[in-house]
């Protein structure tokens with residue numbers, strides 16, 4: 251149900267400092283990272299507020315959602331501990347309000363250099379000459395594996411349990427043919443009854 | 457519209473190529489190199505390596521095809537990314553600017569799935585009208601053009617951190633056919649382009665030009681022949697025909713929405729497998745009421761996007777998967793056809809890495825709370841792989857025009873309908889299990905099954921067939937119905953095979969260029 255009020259008051263509601271700090275708390279509870287500083291959460295909240303300023307529909311959902319949170323929290327959502335706050339969010343997770351926050355957060359929170367620092371991602375490297383001399387292969391807790399193509403037995407392209415494919419089916423310039431002995435293919439999904447087996451063989455000899 | 461190269465008169469009947477990606481860009485180079493003038497119409501802008509940015513969302517928003525599309529069907533994409541079914545680039549060079557570079561070949565039996573797999577309920581299997589043997593010389597030429605590592609004397613790329621985890625896991629579960637390629641990015645200087653600096657941005661434009669794309673190779677070389685008229689920001693909206701049913705021109709919009717007409721002797725469509733059928737459907741006329749080249753009713757049908765999925769596993773120690781060439785790691789052991797596993801066809805495992813921004817967006821769409829954030833918290837200690845396998849053509853997996861949604865030009869948007877086939881589901885779950893075993897074998901502490909991303913491989917919507925009633929184009933990619941209309945991209949795939957498609961698209965385009973040149977020389981068109 252749409253919020254039954256006039257836009258000017260909706261604008262006021264959406265942009266109060268209280269609304270902003272509640273929104274920051276919602277994002278922290280929904281996307282809790284103990285190692286993240288406040289900056290990325292604040293910037294994400296501001297991105298959401300800006301989107302809400304630009305879209306009446308988001309503004310309406312945001313305003314209504316924040317009011318709902320206060321109802322469900324029995325007061326100030328910001329006062330709830332993480333578990334209680336998470337339970338409140340679970341109750342509203344299918345709302346447009348929460349979907350809007352979730353989508354926008356996922357797309358913005360993690361596109362932030364402070365977050366990259368916190369998770370150990372170094373980002374662009376081309377200006378520094380790439381990672382070629384900066385640890386692209388510095389993992390040392392496993393042995394160095396082979397990088398070349400395997401030179402032993404070639405792959406058996408068609409398992410030996412599969413009937414011989416028709417001649418035109420497997421024309422391999424390299425001379426390797428789809429060699430096999432014939433057996434039943436009854437583990438194939440879909441219909442594999444005798445009639446179709448017939449069909450397969452008669453087509454094969456065309 | 458921005459024009460590059462030597463102008464060709466708009467009323468001059470010439471060879472017109474639509475799209476400048478793997479198919480269109482290759483065809484333009486091969487034809488101009490043979491002395492045949494071409495007009496290339498490309499919907500996107502002409503961006504070069506200096507324009508590219510090394511930030512995941514910025515690069516995506518700068519270059520991806522973002523015009524609205526709609527989705528339907530049981531595939532998870534319809535829920536997770538309802539208006540972004542694919543990841544396709546709209547720029548000169550097409551999606552080869554964002555591709556990563558894995559270049560496996562098809563196997564012989566993958567050209568003959570109807571004969572090899574038999575009849576599978578719900579699937580619309582058909583053998584290709586060509587064989588591996590016929591394509592092998594063109595695979596050679598494509599690999600040499602693209603500089604694939606591991607073949608034709610190109611040395612392999614070194615092991616990066618993600619590959620070390622992947623390959624050790626492979627060895628421990630008993631896989632043999634693992635290596636860092638073939639991969640079309642230079643391990644050493646080749647073809648006038650430098651070796652990779654392992655900068656980790658492979659799903660973005662490569663600022664260093666080590667990665668092959670038609671932007672760095674075929675387009676500049678075609679321009680250098682003096683026979684190419686490349687028009688960027690030129691979106692083709694219709695192919696028209698004369699009263700004999702031969703195509704005679706294309707109509708296209710520039711960036712201001714103004715309509716232009718280019719006369720054509722021959723039209724080659726290479727807009728990737730959503731836009732190619734869309735354009736054919738948009739070109740319906742009283743003579744071709746169901747769309748151009750669609751007497752079979754197969755235009756837009758049999759859409760394939762590969763069976764895919766990813767597994768991201770966390771370890772006790774750092775991995776730093778983001779450093780280095782993203783997809784320079786492949787395991788081929790599961791690419792065989794072995795119905796004892798419970799499905800037809802096979803799949804590859806390939807290394808993959810996303811930055812935090814993309815991992816958060818794609819790892820588990822819709823998820824939140826601690827379940828979700830632990831995926832990101834372990835970022836430093838995470839290794840990733842991608843499962844990519846054959847998906848089966850189904851008639852009802854289909855691109856149609858959605859008349860109730862229009863794009864900024866007022867054109868109906870394409871709707872992409874996909875239902876997973878039980879074979880895809882069985883294969884995906886097998887792949888997930890194998891990936892988990894692999895990471896377990898090297899000591900993973902947890903792992904996460906990630907569903908498919910917006911489709912990067914798009915195939916099959918104008919398929920090749922021997923008989924006109926079974927498909928849209930013949931063995932050369934020439935339309936069964938319209939003699940001077942060709943399809944030159946992955947839309948022609950009769951089956952998807954397990955292999956990443958681009959090498960095959962390029963090989964087919966080189967082969968098609970030989971045929972077109974020969975036909976033009978002998979009045980065959």
Ligand SMILES: Cc1cc2nc3c(=O)[nH]c(=O)nc-3n(C[C@H](O)[C@H](O)[C@H](O)COP(=O)(O)OP(=O)(O)OC[C@H]3O[C@@H](n4cnc5c(N)ncnc54)[C@H](O)[C@@H]3O)c2cc1C
Nearest residue numbers: 475477478479499550551556557558692727731945956958
């Ligand atoms: C992130 C990513 C990673 C990938 N990695 C690999 C890989 O490792 N190996 C592999 O084999 N493949 C990979 N691919 C897939 C590969 O990029 C595609 O298979 C290939 O580029 C398809 O070639 P194409 O010619 O069919 O289309 P594209 O390369 O997409 O080119 C089509 C062009 O046509 C233009 N166009 C479309 N409609 C019109 C119109 N109406 N008018 C004018 N122009 C039009 C588009 O703007 C585009 O530039 C990857 C793709 C992505 C997104």
